[in-house]
Amino acid sequence: MAVDEDGLTPHVRGVFVSRSEVMDADDVRRALWRMAHEILEHNQGVSDVALIGLQTGGVPLARKLAANLAEIEGSNIPVGYLDVAFYRDDIGLRPVSPREPTEIPFDLSAKTVVLVDDVLFTGRTIRAALDAVTDFGRPASVQLAVMVDRGHRELPIRPDFVGKNIPTRRDELVDVREDSVQIGEYKESDQ
Amino acid sequence: MTPAKHVRGVEDLGKDGILEILELSNHFLEVSNRRIPKVPALRGKTVANLFFDDSTRTRLSFEKAAKRLSADVMNFSVSSSSVKKGESLRDTVETISAMGVEAIVVRHKSVGVPWMLTQWTDASIINAGDGAHEHPTQSLADCYTITQQLGSIAGKRIIIVGDIKHSRVARSNVKAFSALGASVALVAPPTLLPSSIENWPVDIIPDLDVAIKEADVIYLLRMQLERQEESLVPSLREYTNLYGLTFDRSKQLQKTALVMHPGPMNRGVEISDNVPNLPNAVITNQVGNGVIVRMAVLYHILGSGIALAGLNSEDEDND
Amino acid sequence: MTEVVIKGGTVLDKTGSKKADIAIGADGNIAQIGEDIAGGEVIDATGCIVTSGLVDLNSHFCQPGDEEIETISSGTRSAVLGGYTAVMLMPHTSPTIDSAAAVKEMQSLRSEALCHIEFSGSLTVDGLGEALSPIGEMASLGIRFFVHSNFSSLNASLLRRAMEYGTKFDATIGLTPFIDGIGHMHEGVVSSDLGIQGIAIEEEEILTYQFVRMAQLTGARLHLQQISSPKAIEIISAAKTDGVSITCEVSPHHLALTDEEVRSYRTVYKVAPPLRTKKETEGIKELILSGQVDAIATSHSPKPRHLIDLPFEEAPYGTIGLETAFAVSATELNAPLSEILSAMSWVPAEIAGLEATHGGVLSEGRPGNLIVVDENKQWSPSVSEVAIKNMDSPFDGCQLTGKIKDTLVNGNVVVSNGEVQI
Numbered sequence: 001m002a003v004d005e006d007g008l009t010p011h012v013r014g015v016f017v018s019r020s021e022v023m024d025a026d027d028v029r030r031a032l033w034r035m036a037h038e039i040l041e042h043n044q045g046v047s048d049v050a051l052i053g054l055q056t057g058g059v060p061l062a063r064k065l066a067a068n069l070a071e072i073e074g075s076n077i078p079v080g081y082l083d084v085a086f087y088r089d090d091i092g093l094r095p096v097s098p099r100e101p102t103e104i105p106f107d108l109s110a111k112t113v114v115l116v117d118d119v120l121f122t123g124r125t126i127r128a129a130l131d132a133v134t135d136f137g138r139p140a141s142v143q144l145a146v147m148v149d150r151g152h153r154e155l156p157i158r159p160d161f162v163g164k165n166i167p168t169r170r171d172e173l174v175d176v177r178e179d180s181v182q183i184g185e186y187k188e189s190d191q
Numbered sequence: 192m193t194p195a196k197h198v199r200g201v202e203d204l205g206k207d208g209i210l211e212i213l214e215l216s217n218h219f220l221e222v223s224n225r226r227i228p229k230v231p232a233l234r235g236k237t238v239a240n241l242f243f244d245d246s247t248r249t250r251l252s253f254e255k256a257a258k259r260l261s262a263d264v265m266n267f268s269v270s271s272s273s274v275k276k277g278e279s280l281r282d283t284v285e286t287i288s289a290m291g292v293e294a295i296v297v298r299h300k301s302v303g304v305p306w307m308l309t310q311w312t313d314a315s316i317i318n319a320g321d322g323a324h325e326h327p328t329q330s331l332a333d334c335y336t337i338t339q340q341l342g343s344i345a346g347k348r349i350i351i352v353g354d355i356k357h358s359r360v361a362r363s364n365v366k367a368f369s370a371l372g373a374s375v376a377l378v379a380p381p382t383l384l385p386s387s388i389e390n391w392p393v394d395i396i397p398d399l400d401v402a403i404k405e406a407d408v409i410y411l412l413r414m415q416l417e418r419q420e421e422s423l424v425p426s427l428r429e430y431t432n433l434y435g436l437t438f439d440r441s442k443q444l445q446k447t448a449l450v451m452h453p454g455p456m457n458r459g460v461e462i463s464d465n466v467p468n469l470p471n472a473v474i475t476n477q478v479g480n481g482v483i484v485r486m487a488v489l490y491h492i493l494g495s496g497i498a499l500a501g502l503n504s505e506d507e508d509n510d
Numbered sequence: 511m512t513e514v515v516i517k518g519g520t521v522l523d524k525t526g527s528k529k530a531d532i533a534i535g536a537d538g539n540i541a542q543i544g545e546d547i548a549g550g551e552v553i554d555a556t557g558c559i560v561t562s563g564l565v566d567l568n569s570h571f572c573q574p575g576d577e578e579i580e581t582i583s584s585g586t587r588s589a590v591l592g593g594y595t596a597v598m599l600m601p602h603t604s605p606t607i608d609s610a611a612a613v614k615e616m617q618s619l620r621s622e623a624l625c626h627i628e629f630s631g632s633l634t635v636d637g638l639g640e641a642l643s644p645i646g647e648m649a650s651l652g653i654r655f656f657v658h659s660n661f662s663s664l665n666a667s668l669l670r671r672a673m674e675y676g677t678k679f680d681a682t683i684g685l686t687p688f689i690d691g692i693g694h695m696h697e698g699v700v701s702s703d704l705g706i707q708g709i710a711i712e713e714e715e716i717l718t719y720q721f722v723r724m725a726q727l728t729g730a731r732l733h734l735q736q737i738s739s740p741k742a743i744e745i746i747s748a749a750k751t752d753g754v755s756i757t758c759e760v761s762p763h764h765l766a767l768t769d770e771e772v773r774s775y776r777t778v779y780k781v782a783p784p785l786r787t788k789k790e791t792e793g794i795k796e797l798i799l800s801g802q803v804d805a806i807a808t809s810h811s812p813k814p815r816h817l818i819d820l821p822f823e824e825a826p827y828g829t830i831g832l833e834t835a836f837a838v839s840a841t842e843l844n845a846p847l848s849e850i851l852s853a854m855s856w857v858p859a860e861i862a863g864l865e866a867t868h869g870g871v872l873s874e875g876r877p878g879n880l881i882v883v884d885e886n887k888q889w890s891p892s893v894s895e896v897a898i899k900n901m902d903s904p905f906d907g908c909q910l911t912g913k914i915k916d917t918l919v920n921g922n923v924v925v926s927n928g929e930v931q932i
Contacts (some may be wrong), residue, residue: 083218085218085232086218086222086230086231086232086260086490087230087231087232091232091233091494092233092236092493092494092495094495095194095494095495096494096495097215097494098215098218101217101218101221102218102221102222103221131231132230135225135226135227135229135230136225136226136227137226279816279819279820280819280820280821281816281819299821300823301821301822301823301824302704302705302706302775302821302822302823303704303775303821303822304821306774306775307775307819307821322705322706322823323705323706324704324705324706325705356705357705358705359705362703362705385701385702385703385705386697386698386701386702386708386710387697387698387699387701387702388702389699390699390703391702
């Protein structure tokens with residue numbers, strides 16, 4: 001998932017090769033339960049909360065968090081999906097194409113918007129997402145939930161809800177799946 | 192696929208390129224429906240509209256597309272530029288290029304001008320119509336409209352009716368529709384068909400009343416009034432009787448068949464006054480989609496990085 | 511006294527070929543043809559053919575009127591580089607050569623030329639096809655060739671009168687069966703694809719037939735210029751059999767290039783009549799080899815850079831060709847050199863009335879209008895190599911076989927080893 005989660009047309013010809021598994025399926029499940037509770041606690045309920053999953057890695061996590069919140073609180077909360085390609089700061093430097101649709105079927109004005117992504121790295125995707133959200137309305141506040149914070153921030157952005165902090169080398173890759181989180185790297189393929 | 196550097200003709204994109212533009216268009220359709228229908232994707236990029244031949248509609252469509260992508264737009268039109276003072280095409284393009292533009296949208300009454308310009312500038316060239324040759328972005332808007340309405344173009348019967356000989360829209364659409372798997376038929380008086388089209392992937396059907404029954408799409412071309420003066424048709428009245436989509440004739444259309452026209456329409460000539468109001472007439476959709484696909488074309492070219500000398504793969508962002 | 515000796519080559523003329531040296535005397539005439547001639551400046555012709563200089567029947571230099579494009583001086587420079595020792599200039603200058611005064615002005619420019627220049631007069635005033643030029647007045651100054659090339663004007667009755675009137679002055683009437691109408695290129699697959707108005711080849715054939723019949727009616731001597739249709743040549747051949755006094759020429763570009771070139775939108779391919787299809791280029795080549803084409807003539811017609819850079823439909827007709835004509839014809843025809851020289855030197859010299867000084871038979875006492883040809887030399891024209899005035903050639907980058915090594919005009923070496931000496 002993390003291999004192409006930044007919405008880039010992959011131009012490094014290679015395949016993700018896992019080196020170690022840092023979270024197993026239970027770890028992921030428990031982290032999502034904890035994060036749901038933290039969101040509830042932090043916002044004193046979910047009456048004004050909306051989740052926006054960032055395409056593509058954040059979308060299944062946003063769905064799962066919404067399901068957890070619904071189970072805890074007994075009410076459905078709005079979930080949207082956002083592809084930030086058009087807001088990226090590296091357009092024109094390399095091919096940047098949107099992968100999946102943007103769908104925000106609710107008015108996010110005055111809402112507490114929780115952006116959900118799989119990995120927080122340089123912070124540039126979140127910067128793009130903040131700009132994009134502004135074009136859809138004026139939220140009361142914007143918060144950030146990520147499964148993995150791997151460090152190496154290039155912008156003053158910090159997460160509000162984290163599944164796990166994982167120190168990494170800059171050249172490593174983090175692959176978040178629904179049943180595991182792996183660290184690895186690209187291996188050049190024969191192509 | 193490698194993004195195209197230019198969109199001078201349908202062949203610069205090919206089937207894969209067309210499909211990619213149509214896919215991108217879905218995203219820009221969504222953008223266009225937003226509260227603020229504008230994205231910062233092409234901030235800092237400059238698009239020059241270089242129109243040697245008046246076409247306010249096409250120019251405005253490109254201008255709106257560029258602005259929705261936050262590109263800067265410079266407009267040059269023949270009446271305000273120095274071409275009339277004897278400045279050459281080459282001088283004009285080199286001057287605009289020297290001001291720093293990433294893309295030039297060009298409309299010219301002569302065939303081949305978009306291809307000529309690439310000798311004199313590094314900017315990407317987008318053809319907004321060259322003589323009777325090509326009008327690829329109109330064709331993309333048409334492909335997108337058909338795909339939206341009918342789900343896909345593959346396997347559809349599309350009949351193009353009217354002045355094929357002088358029509359850049361027809362030439363681009365024959366290429367694009369057939370590349371996407373449609374079966375295309377042309378219906379026109381012999382004087383308005385090009386002389387040698389045996390290599391074109393089309394059928395020729397002489398009688399509109401025969402062709403109309405099998406059409407999934409009927410695409411009407413604008414009938415220039417001067418064709419009558421050139422004696423290419425005896426009279427517009429006779430043209431309308433034989434090749435116009437009159438209200439009576441429109442009853443022969445299949446229920447789901449689309450009625451299309453690139454505009455501007457000559458109501459009462461190629462299309463009867465009330466036909467554009469039929470539920471399956473998607474002529475205004477074509478106009479709206481024109482802006483959408485032009486956003487996709489500009490983004491495809493300028494957002495891809497292909498316009499830059501070398502791609503910098505060091506700048507990988509796993510974020 | 512021997513001034514120049516062309517040594518070691520094979521001398522080729524109408525009568526045949528033999529190994530021989532040619533000595534040029536101080537008077538510029540051929541002094542001796544024989545073996546092992548010594549003395550004077552030596553031109554090494556080892557492995558080369560030595561023959562009479564080429565004669566072009568259809569060149570457009572732009573003097574007077576458009577000297578920044580081409581002058582007598584720059585045009586004849588191209589000519590001698592291409593092996594021409596005589597060129598016939600067309601009268602479409604500014605002003606048009608349609609009066610005795612204009613002819614006299616042209617004749618005064620001969621001193622600027624690097625080779626012999628012959629002049630033609632315009633058949634009609636200003637070339638407009640509206641009124642007959644003073645043919646007799648021009649004929650009295652030696653003009654024997656009168657042309658008209660744009661048949662969007664000139665009606666049949668005026669053409670008939672011109673032909674009838676010309677017979678009194680032993681005139682040759684040069685006509686190009688071309689109508690400058692709404693078309694810009696050959697009508698066919700390419701024009702249909704590109705959406706450029708076409709010119710049907712049948713137009714040329716119909717005009718040719720009209721001209722031929724009118725020549726038969728009036729007894730005029732006709733030379734049809736720049737034929738691009740094999741059928742038109744067949745019409746001309748049939749007329750010759752009928753006793754009509756008629757000759758015809760084709761251009762090198764109509765042998766080598768087709769309308770497919772227009773897909774590049776380069777205006778060097780915009781010529782009148784237009785480039786046709788492979789079927790026509792092949793047909794014309796066969797007709798040359800069967801002796802049905804009298805001459806190959808360049809229609810060398812330069813246009814300046816700012817006109818070359820116009821869109822195809824807006825650009826004027828014309829392309830350059832003097833420097834490449836021999837190589838293009840030799841490469842395309844791939845025939846014995848004598849057949850190419852017949853069409854480029856011997857017959858054109860007769861049509862131009864220059865047979866006393868050019869073409870034909872090489873013998874002692876004739877003017878030293880000679881070329882040394884390296885038949886097997888491979889080369890590729892480029893802008894820097896070909897253009898005198900930075901003009902694109904339609905043959906830039908083409909692989910050609912056969913090159914003019916040396917050119918002598920009246921015994922003077924004007925081109926030596928492919929370099930102009932003056």
